Amino acid sequence: MFGDLSGMMDKLKEAQQKVEETKTRLNSVLVDETSADKKIKVTLTANREIKAISIDESLLADKEELEDYLIITLNKAIEKASKINENEMAIAAKAGMPNIPGMDMFK
Template sequence: MLGDLSGMMNKLKEAQQKVEETKTRLNTVLVDEVAADGKLKITLTANREIKSISIDDSLLADAEELEDYLILALNKAIEKATKINEAEMAVAAKSGMPNIPGMDMFK
């Protein structure tokens, strides 16, 4: 029994390490979203950190329109990044989880 517990603890540590490695790797996965016929471009990481926003000068004339485009593009980019993040984190967590009866939520 003690050997099983030790093995499970090691597996949990491995899972935690894989999750941390995945978080670090997701900082290098970039998600782009383009709006307003290419006049607005947003880039963020799969960890949902905004890296850049590029705005064409023609959008600067109408603040309300620009705000609308920014909101739409940011929400779409965040949604894409979240899907990538959740899928990658689930894989990382599942791959290192020990086989504990009743704990099959990651399958």
């Protein structure tokens, strides 16, 4: 029984290590999003950290328009980054999960 428990603990540690490695790797995965008219471009990591924002000068004259563009474009970029992040983290967690009866929801 203790042999199984020890093996299970090793698998859980392995899963945790895979998740941490995936988090680190996702810092280098860049997600770009551009507004429909190409006036704003944002770049995020797959961990949803903003790396760059480029704004067309024509938007600088109208504060409200600029704010609207930023909100829409950032939300789209965050949504893309979140999907990548969730998929990669699920794969990493699933790969290291021990075979525990009744815990097949990760498969």
